[in-house]
Amino acid sequence: MKIAKKLGLAVAAATLGISLNAGALAGEVKIGFTGPLSGGAALYGENTLSGLRMAAEEINAGGGFDLNGEPTTIELVSLDDRYSPAQAATNAKRLKQESNVPAVFVPHSGGIFALQDFNEKDNFLVMAYSSVPSITEKGNGLTLRIPPTFxxxxxxxxxxxxxxxxxxxxxxxxxxxxxxxxxxxxxxxxxxxxxxxxxxxxxxxxxxxxxxxxxxxxxxxxxxxxxxxxxxxxxxxxxxxxxxxxxxxxxxxxxxxxxxxxxxxxxxxxxxxxxxxxxxxxVYETETAKSFIQRYKARYGKTPGSEAAYNYLALHALVEAMDATESTDPKVIRGAVADALKTMDASKNPYQVTAVTADGGFVTQTxxxxxxxxxxxxxxxx
The missing domain is CATH 3.40.50.2300 (Response regulator)
Structure with a gap:
């Protein structure tokens, strides 16, 4: 985040006797999620969403990010699609039309492929949590694949x-x-x-x-x-x-x-x-992984899986890209995520992802x- 700008805002707030942490001066950007929150895959969907929630809470507790010179917070808007590609597409349409989200996180390939049929036209990023190789091979310019291909x-x-x-x-x-x-x-x-x-x-x-x-x-x-x-x-x-x-x-x-x-x-x-x-x-022994696990356990009372960790780091990278570019334009954000992964706080990156392929895949070790x-x-x- 832009430290100098944040310090300036904090000093101004202190002078006026007001607080930034409640978001009183802040704008808000909504980020979408569609995934299975009921049925047999509900635990999987909730694990994915928990990482996003944790990232959003940390971002907002830290004062949000800068957008056009103003502190801006994140609101997650999550919808249940019961693992149905058709329902995922309906949810994404609703998220774009009602909340004007610049990005929708989706944790299943059927939903991802359904969204890719119209996301470039409707102008939103598909944040794809799926390791199917063809997700990025299709050449969709507004897709980021979060885990490594299988x-x-x-x-x-x-x-x-x-x-x-x-x-x-x-x-x-x-x-x-x-x-x-x-x-x-x-x-x-x-x-x-x-x-x-x-x-x-x-x-x-x-x-x-x-x-x-x-x-x-x-x-x-x-x-x-x-x-x-x-x-x-x-x-x-x-x-x-x-x-x-x-x-x-x-x-x-x-x-x-x-x-x-x-x-x-x-x-x-x-x-x-x-x-x-x-x-x-x-099983990971890195300090960044251990730190994330400890914080996640404190928040949710259980050990996190990769769904939580990958989506946690992806939302932090997305917000870092918005902060760096002062933009919510999906095309601009998409172009800035690679640099954001390199510059973001290491504690927010439990898998130490530092590169994005030309077709939009986060680079992670198999x-x-x-x-x-x-x-x-x-x-x-x-």
Whole structure:
């Protein structure tokens, strides 16, 4: 933020005997969110939104940011889309028309693709929390993809699984669009590396809590490894029920689900021995990650996942870009985010993202973790 300008405003406020922290002198910029806040993916949506809330609270508590010489605060406007792309599009239209938001955060690929059909025309940024590579490959000039693309995970997870657990795979991922894309790439990578898919039975993770029938069909193929994944909570139920039915193999977990969150539902890490997934934020050893985790725990009483951390840093970067340019124009903001990531306070950047690709993707390292002897262990990617 512009320290000199803020100090000037603070001195003026003190002279006049008034306060800035209540926003009495401030303008306000509304930022949109559409995501699943009910149904099977509600925990995932709430985890995403919690990071945005925390960032907005910090920004506003610090006096907001400068816009045309005035302190300006952030208001989050969140709408439930129940993981429906059509509802996400309706919500985005409403957010733009009623609140004139310069940006809408969306944590699912179906919704992101739906918004990309009209966001350039309607002039708002799509802040995409999804690792589907085609989100930025489409060439949409007003999209920023927040997490790394999952093609790196597919390659790394497959190589590790085949080397350590076996070459037969049972497919039991979710049925939403993001999971379908993941599953297609996993199957191509698995068979391309000489493995065999012995069962393929995707399941609706958002509507069901009883996965025994679907899981039994996968187990019947006697796979060495089972591919699973949707939101963390239903993924935990799938793993728990697979173990209850006698499956002793490994799990390859789609990046949407987080090992530590899945374990809470599955019955502990001992139920997940041999599980391969992304490295949870709780395993990171950097000071920036530890600081964020501590502050998040103080605010929400639990350990944050990547959804919270990535969206937290993305909103801070967005506001930093608005502050630097003194603009809410989506095109101007989009062009300033890369520099904002480099100059923003390091404590606001738990994943230490410092670059944006030409097509709008935040640059983050691909990671791999495995559950070994009841512990989450970070593994090097070959």
């Amino acid at each position: 093609d790196g995970y597919v390659r790394a997870f497959t190589a590790y699984a085949q080397e350590n657990f076996g070459t037969t795979l049972g497919m039991g991922g979710a049925t939403h669009e993001y999971a379908k894309i993941w599953a297609t790439m996993v199957e191509q990578e698995w068979t391309g590396k000489g493995g065999k898919v012995v069962a393929n039975n995707p399941m609706d993770y958002n509507k069901s809590a009883d996965f025994f029938t679907g899981v039994s069909r996968i187990i019947a193929g006697n796979p060495d490894v089972m591919f699973v994944g949707g939101a963390s909570e239903p993924t935990g139920l799938v793993i728990q029920q697979a173990r209850q039915m006698g499956f002793q193999g490994a799990f390859m977990i789609m990046d949407q689900a987080k090992i530590d969150e899945v374990a809470e539902v599955a019955g502990g890490l001992e139920m997940m021995e041999g599980s391969i997934g992304v490295v949870p934020l709780s 990671t791999l973790a495995v559950v070994k002897d009841g512990k989450i262990v970070r593994e090097a990617i070959k």
